[in-house]
Amino acid sequence: DIQMTQSPSTLSASVGDRVTITCRASQSISRWLAWYQQKPGKAPKLLIYKASTLESGVPSRFSGSGSGTEFTLTISSLQPDDFATYYCQQYDSFPWTFGQGTKVEIK
Amino acid sequence: QVQLQQSGPGLVKPSQILSLTCVIFGDSVSSNNAAWNWIRQSPSRGLEWLGRTYYRSKWYNDYAISVKSRININPDTSKNQFSLQLNSVTPEDTAVYFCVRDLGGSFDYWGQGTLVTVSS
Secondary structure, three states: OOOEEEEOOEEEEOOOOOEEEEEEEOOOOOOOEEEEEEOOOOOOEEEEEOOOEEOOOOOOOEEEEEEOOEEEEEEOOOOHHHOOEEEEEEOOOOOOEEOOOEEEEEO | OOEEEEEOOOEEOOOOOEEEEEEEEOOOOOOOOOEEEEEEEEOOOEEEEEEEEEEOOOEEEEEOOOOOOOEEEEEEOOOOEEEEEEOOOOHHHOEEEEEEEEOOOOEEEEOOOEEEEEOO
């Protein structure tokens, strides 16, 4: 299985901060990577697919980059609604696997 | 707008069968573009993809190796739904289960989630 490792596990930030989350794959996954946001008691929400394509309706302050084994999710200016847990997911090969999550907390 | 509505019991006894159903609104289980997945989430295992069913002139399934000997995901075209059956459950199968659509590997529509507890 392809292992997905996110860093950091927890991130403390303030409204307006620029935030970057990293996701590393244990082998190359080309650009077959998605990012999700999850709030407590809710299903994950798709933010970005194919490493950098913004899902319809997702604010432009979210962006993704990377290819191969290293990827980043950036929030350009953190908003109150963005405090949540973020997951990466690879869909290069089965079984599709997720990172362990990065919790973005209020500083 | 696609909606997925899950149903099924929240408590299952060890060694019994876990069964969940997901009704699809706004799309078709027989779509030639979509696939229909089950994903679970627990504190110990995180988000875990279990498997999927999809139609491309005929029906196909993909399953995670970790559950392949115990799982069945079946479409029901008459009710536009799909189901999960997980056999011989143990407490380690306790999790929130989600039904999810994918259009090429990323998961764009999710059901509301069902907490299933395996306990006697």
